Amino acid sequence: MNTTVSNQRTKTYAATRNACKICAPLGASVVFKGVRNCVPLIHGSQGCSTYIRRYMISHYKEPMDIASTNFTEEAAIFGGERNFDTAVRNIIEQYNPESIAVASTCLSETIGDDMEKIIRQFKARHAGESLPDIFFASTPSYKGTHMDGFHAATLSLVKHFASSGEPTNKINVFPGFVSPQDIRNLKTILQDFGLEATFITDYDETMDNPSWYTYKNLPEGGTSIAQLQSAGSAMASVELGKTLAKQQEETAGTYLNHQFGIPKISLGLPIGIHESDAFFKALESLSGKESPAKYIAERGRLVDAYVDGHKYNFGKKAVVYGEEDLVIGLVSFLEEIGLDVVLCVSGGKSGQMKRILKEDIQIKSHTEILDDTDFEEMAERCREIRPDILIGNSKGYYISRELNIPLVRVGFPIHDRMGAQRVQHLAYIGTQSLFDKITNALIEKKQNESPVGYKYM
Amino acid sequence: MSDKKKIELPDPSDIKEDILAKYPKKVAKKRAKSMVINDPEMDQEQQSNVRTIPGIITQRGCCYAGCKGVVLGPTRDIVNLTHGPIGCGFYSWLTRRNQTDPGPDGENYMTYCFSTDMQDSNIVFGGEKKLADAIREAYEIFKPHAISIFSTCPIGLIGDDIHTVARQMKQELGINVFGFSCEGYKGVSQSAGHHIANNRIFTDVVGLDDVVRPGKFRVNLLGEYNIGGDAFILEKYFEQMDINLVSTYSGNSTVRDFENSHTVDLNMVMCHRSINYIAEMMEKKYGIPWIKVNFIGAEATAKSLRKIAEYFEDDQLKSKVEKIIKSEMKEVKIVIDQVKPRLEGKVAMMYVGGSRAHHYQELFNEMGMVTVSAGYEFAHRDDYEGRKVLDSIKIDADSRNIEELTVVKDETKFRPELPEKKASLLEKGYRFEDYEGMMPDMKKNSLVVDDISHWESEKLIEYYKPDIFCAGIKEKYVIQKYGIPMKQLHSYDYGGPYAGFKGAINFYKEIDRMINTNVWKLIAPPWKNQPEIVAKMADVEY
Numbered sequence: 001m002n003t004t005v006s007n008q009r010t011k012t013y014a015a016t017r018n019a020c021k022i023c024a025p026l027g028a029s030v031v032f033k034g035v036r037n038c039v040p041l042i043h044g045s046q047g048c049s050t051y052i053r054r055y056m057i058s059h060y061k062e063p064m065d066i067a068s069t070n071f072t073e074e075a076a077i078f079g080g081e082r083n084f085d086t087a088v089r090n091i092i093e094q095y096n097p098e099s100i101a102v103a104s105t106c107l108s109e110t111i112g113d114d115m116e117k118i119i120r121q122f123k124a125r126h127a128g129e130s131l132p133d134i135f136f137a138s139t140p141s142y143k144g145t146h147m148d149g150f151h152a153a154t155l156s157l158v159k160h161f162a163s164s165g166e167p168t169n170k171i172n173v174f175p176g177f178v179s180p181q182d183i184r185n186l187k188t189i190l191q192d193f194g195l196e197a198t199f200i201t202d203y204d205e206t207m208d209n210p211s212w213y214t215y216k217n218l219p220e221g222g223t224s225i226a227q228l229q230s231a232g233s234a235m236a237s238v239e240l241g242k243t244l245a246k247q248q249e250e251t252a253g254t255y256l257n258h259q260f261g262i263p264k265i266s267l268g269l270p271i272g273i274h275e276s277d278a279f280f281k282a283l284e285s286l287s288g289k290e291s292p293a294k295y296i297a298e299r300g301r302l303v304d305a306y307v308d309g310h311k312y313n314f315g316k317k318a319v320v321y322g323e324e325d326l327v328i329g330l331v332s333f334l335e336e337i338g339l340d341v342v343l344c345v346s347g348g349k350s351g352q353m354k355r356i357l358k359e360d361i362q363i364k365s366h367t368e369i370l371d372d373t374d375f376e377e378m379a380e381r382c383r384e385i386r387p388d389i390l391i392g393n394s395k396g397y398y399i400s401r402e403l404n405i406p407l408v409r410v411g412f413p414i415h416d417r418m419g420a421q422r423v424q425h426l427a428y429i430g431t432q433s434l435f436d437k438i439t440n441a442l443i444e445k446k447q448n449e450s451p452v453g454y455k456y457m
Numbered sequence: 458m459s460d461k462k463k464i465e466l467p468d469p470s471d472i473k474e475d476i477l478a479k480y481p482k483k484v485a486k487k488r489a490k491s492m493v494i495n496d497p498e499m500d501q502e503q504q505s506n507v508r509t510i511p512g513i514i515t516q517r518g519c520c521y522a523g524c525k526g527v528v529l530g531p532t533r534d535i536v537n538l539t540h541g542p543i544g545c546g547f548y549s550w551l552t553r554r555n556q557t558d559p560g561p562d563g564e565n566y567m568t569y570c571f572s573t574d575m576q577d578s579n580i581v582f583g584g585e586k587k588l589a590d591a592i593r594e595a596y597e598i599f600k601p602h603a604i605s606i607f608s609t610c611p612i613g614l615i616g617d618d619i620h621t622v623a624r625q626m627k628q629e630l631g632i633n634v635f636g637f638s639c640e641g642y643k644g645v646s647q648s649a650g651h652h653i654a655n656n657r658i659f660t661d662v663v664g665l666d667d668v669v670r671p672g673k674f675r676v677n678l679l680g681e682y683n684i685g686g687d688a689f690i691l692e693k694y695f696e697q698m699d700i701n702l703v704s705t706y707s708g709n710s711t712v713r714d715f716e717n718s719h720t721v722d723l724n725m726v727m728c729h730r731s732i733n734y735i736a737e738m739m740e741k742k743y744g745i746p747w748i749k750v751n752f753i754g755a756e757a758t759a760k761s762l763r764k765i766a767e768y769f770e771d772d773q774l775k776s777k778v779e780k781i782i783k784s785e786m787k788e789v790k791i792v793i794d795q796v797k798p799r800l801e802g803k804v805a806m807m808y809v810g811g812s813r814a815h816h817y818q819e820l821f822n823e824m825g826m827v828t829v830s831a832g833y834e835f836a837h838r839d840d841y842e843g844r845k846v847l848d849s850i851k852i853d854a855d856s857r858n859i860e861e862l863t864v865v866k867d868e869t870k871f872r873p874e875l876p877e878k879k880a881s882l883l884e885k886g887y888r889f890e891d892y893e894g895m896m897p898d899m900k901k902n903s904l905v906v907d908d909i910s911h912w913e914s915e916k917l918i919e920y921y922k923p924d925i926f927c928a929g930i931k932e933k934y935v936i937q938k939y940g941i942p943m944k945q946l947h948s949y950d951y952g953g954p955y956a957g958f959k960g961a962i963n964f965y966k967e968i969d970r971m972i973n974t975n976v977w978k979l980i981a982p983p984w985k986n987q988p989e990i991v992a993k994m995a996d997v998e999y
């Protein structure tokens with residue numbers, strides 16, 4: 001194991017300057033948007049919901065119906081039960097949804113609104129009416145980031161819905177916070193293995209809609225309630241994300257394991273050859289089938305590309321930032337292609353990222369790892385380290401601009417490029433796309449700066 | 458532009474009933490008052506600035522958004538520190554596209570997002586110490602001219618006293634430090650935040666620098682936020698007119714300019730909703746009169762420039778203004794002549810802001826387009842019906858929570874010559890404080906909708922089948938799914954500027970491009986083969 005001085009921070013800051021994390025109910029909203037015919041409801045003042053919608057819209061470029069209980073000053077003092085009642089009834093009236101997914105805010109959590117009770121009492125008051133399923137995730141942002149909200153929402157779903165039943169051959173897949181295109185790709189892969197999968201949740205279609213002929217106030221797609229219920233009788237759960245695997249607290253996968261005895265397979269995000277191999281191997285053993293030839297070919301092409309592109313990538317200094325599990329996945333891939341990852345940054349603070357990067361990924365001894373940090377600290381380090389490339393979301397753009405180096409956009413949020421919904425990160429095919437983007441960004445920079453303007457680089 | 462074609466709009470009573478039918482009874486009753494079928498000849502009450510009904514998806518933001526995001530966000534020489542958990546600060550991190558020109562001093566903190574990022578223990582034990590540390594830290598790093606603190610919802614609940622911390626830090630650091638109690642739950646929309654921002658800037662900033670700046674005429678432009686570079690265009694006109702634009706609230710602005718802004722001869726108000734408070738307070742305390750101006754639309758710009766020149770009663774100034782108008786209008790006309798044949802009679806709807814839904818109708822009129830329905834997100838009755846209703850507005854519990862400052866005349870800094878000038882001009886028929894609101898400018902039978910919801914806009918789109926719909930990013934992708942061009946009027950769809958003459962030209966071209974692009978041919982709106990409700994009525998020539 002490596003211990004390096006460079007990971008010792010010289011200074012800690014009181015304020016967060018340009019946060020490298022977002023707030024918890026946003027993560028929960030992403031998960032809830034992946035439930036079929038579900039309206040997310042954020043319990044608090046309307047600003048949180050409006051801001052969260054605004055942010056998700058600028059990334060996904062889709063309608064984003066997320067309701068709020070619209071706290072006023074009175075509600076802030078006396079609790080939001082009345083507002084909750086009105087909100088739920090209005091949502092039912094307008095959307096007739098199959099479920100309403102509630103996420104709390106810092107405000108409702110500070111007041112101490114007991115949501116379980118509020119929901120129970122709502123149901124009691126409306127006994128005899130046909131109500132949608134209403135469930136709840138606790139998502140105070142002073143306790144965690146958008147990823148904590150994301151996982152809390154996922155857990156709340158399986159806790160609310162999963163039930164025991166005749167064992168099936170289905171697989172539960174917990175993909176983590178990836179792109180709709182990633183989910184689409186994973187679905188195809190599982191299908192090709194002949195595996196029937198329940199994605200928890202499946203925001204492939206709901207967050208990347210085609211143009212419609214008639215407007216739908218709830219988009220098509222998403223994980224159905226029946227599917228969520230059947231999560232309790234699945235053959236296995238596949239949970240992606242290495243910090244998640246090491247997490248002390250309960251995850252959706254561990255819950256299903258304890259409650260229903262469903263085996264849990266924990267894997268990293270399948271980015272790069274090594275992690276994708278692990279993913280495909282897991283699918284082979286789950287399905288009892290060899291990887292289809294199509295994927296052997298994809299893998300072969302990816303390795304071939306690694307070799308062809310090596311001369312552009314090798315030794316180039318990269319800085320990677322974003323959600324902890326995404327960073328870990330990316331680093332594992334970047335190490336394979338010879339990029340020198342000099343700095344890994346996340347606003348998350350699971351406390352696991354460092355250890356995993358050192359022990360599992362066996363990152364180089366000089367790589368600096370900063371978790372629970374912000375963009376300004378990252379900028380300070382970058383000014384010194386002088387990386388060649390940044391890999392992360394749009395929020396780091398200002399640093400790439402200052403240093404005059406390329407930024408390859410991955411993760412969330414991406415609001416200064418088209419196609420955020422369709423950025424591919426996962427499996428051989430996603431890695432291929434990342435690989436091409438990163439290598440081309442480096443080539444482009446070199447070409448732009450060549451004094452002659454060569455066409456062969 | 459003389460428009461011979463008179464367009465009559467259909468009576469939208471049926472669609473209004475249709476929409477309301479879907480709501481629970483009490484909700485329907487409340488929403489009915491927010492949807493008014495307009496008659497410019499008649500005084501009708503437009504319900505507005507009332508609470509959004511929970512569960513009805515609104516486009517409104519919170520008080521904090523109005524205070525930090527809108528009013529203070531575009532000011533560059535101040536460190537704006539959000540006191541609260543991380544989201545509130547993160548989401549307001551330069552999302553509004555306010556542009557700024559830091560010039561040679563380069564001082565600009567707008568690109569930063571500072572937050573105390575409250576954690577569990579801060580919520581339990583209080584966050585005042587963390588706040589103080591964060592202020593010290595910001596001072597140490599940047600040595601800014603001023604630092605301000607913005608409270609978010611949880612702060613109000615745990616009871617951190619940001620104003621005491623501000624006072625202590627002001628003393629300790631020797632720079633101006635002040636706080637805004639703009640917790641998101643206050644008021645009913647961002648409007649409350651505008652008011653809170655106006656108040657604190659007025660008490661803690663305005664009047665700190667008495668040095669009278671050079672120039673024969675000095676003015677402030679209030680309520681212009683330099684989205685997409687609007688203020689840059691206007692600044693050039695003032696330069697050409699030799700008017701010293703001391704400060705703009707708050708596009709391309711500095712706190713230093715605010716400090717000096719009480720030395721002007723005239724305040725000009727663009728966005729009435731967000732900034733009228735400070736105009737009123739400056740008049741009471743310093744005697745500075747204010748007029749309403751509008752620089753959205755070429756005709757409106759010309760009118761406003763003339764009005765300014767008239768105020769100063771200066772012939773040289775008047776001829777400068779005429780010169781500007783003459784040369785700029787030439788270009789305007791060329792473009793209007795190009796686009797008008799393609800756009801005339803097309804139908805627009807717009808629901809945005811606290812003044813834009815009114816101002817932008819001017820631009821559409823100039824292209825011969827018709828606004829069939831419009832509304833604000835967070836305006837008050839006076840923005841709809843005009844300031845004449847101010848005295849009759851009932852103060853409800855939500856507004857009562859927002860402090861109304863008692864302002865008195867500043868005996869040393871008050872300038873008696875200004876009210877005198879005002880009195881003499883009034884006699885000549887010049888009008889001050891003359892905002893008449895949106896409704897008198899809208900057609901008979903147009904539908905005015907306040908705080909429109911998702912559901913309502915969907916129904917209205919199906920009814921009016923507009924050629925263009927203007928609102929914000931939250932509506933954008935809903936509207937486009939219908940195959941209708943959607944123009945964002947908050948952030949300008951990453952375009953602009955649209956103010957002044959040059960801006961008007963940009964806008965005409967943009968709308969022409971949006972409506973007439975080939976993309977829409979690939980998406981057949983569901984009513985493609987149905988008759989158009991408005992155009993059908995539009996053939997009556999007068």
Ligand code: SF4
Nearest residue numbers: 045047048545610641
């Ligand atoms: S917590 Fe309050 S201040 Fe923050 S975004 Fe939500 S409503 Fe606005």
Ligand code: SF4
Nearest residue numbers: 023048106141544545
């Ligand atoms: S109060 Fe909490 S939930 Fe609301 S925006 Fe702020 S951080 Fe997010």
